[in-house]
Amino acid sequence: MNKIKLVASAFFLLAMYTSCNQTQETTKVIVTDSVIVAVPVAIELKDANSDLAYNQYLHLKDVLVLSDSTQAQGAAKDIAATLAKISGSENSTKIAYDMASEGSLSKQRILFTTLSTELITMFKKAEISSGSMFVQYCPMANDGDGGYWLASETEIRNPYYGDEMLNCGEVKETITKK
Incomplete structure (x- = not known):
């Protein structure tokens, strides 16, 4: 049940992120067993x-x-x-x-x-x-x-x-x- 909540939360956050009219990928989203981490794309x-x-x-x-x-x-x-x-x-x-x-x-x-x-x-x-x-x-x-x-x-x-x-x-x- 906890994994389902985690996956649902990850999809919700991803949907929120992509719905903000952002046209370029500026971060990578990494999903682990318990944490979602946003990592800036290096320049x-x-x-x-x-x-x-x-x-x-x-x-x-x-x-x-x-x-x-x-x-x-x-x-x-x-x-x-x-x-x-x-x-x-x-x-x-x-x-x-x-x-x-x-x-x-x-x-x-x-x-x-x-x-x-x-x-x-x-x-x-x-x-x-x-x-x-x-x-x-x-x-x-x-x-x-x-x-x-x-x-x-x-x-x-x-x-x-x-x-x-x-x-x-x-x-x-x-x-x-x-």
Whole structure:
């Protein structure tokens, strides 16, 4: 009886997932005996420094989702060091270093908006080997001015509000291999 409930639950979740007008497969659903796990589809960039910067950016976004300003400082320092190795990313590097020296979470989030705008432009020009990245947007971020960010999945995890408004936002664009 429990297996029937588990299978029924898995089909229900799968139906809910596919009914949300999502046009691309962004996660793989793995069903085991007792757990359903969603795994993001990995993205790979051809340039090693760009690939590392993207992964560091995702970590920075995730610690902002957790509202952890101390970890955000360390994550910003890491991405700044990597961005310094990428030609043409001087402005992004400066913004990331500014974030690393900022202790205020609200100021870090404002700088994150600017950093995200810079990196979205950079990654749109990058050579992608596989996978997709998603440009997401929250209209309420920055006192109603809105804010964009990048994610490796379509699920909204808002870095501007954390737990306060974790799912506020939408996918605005998908960046894929050209």
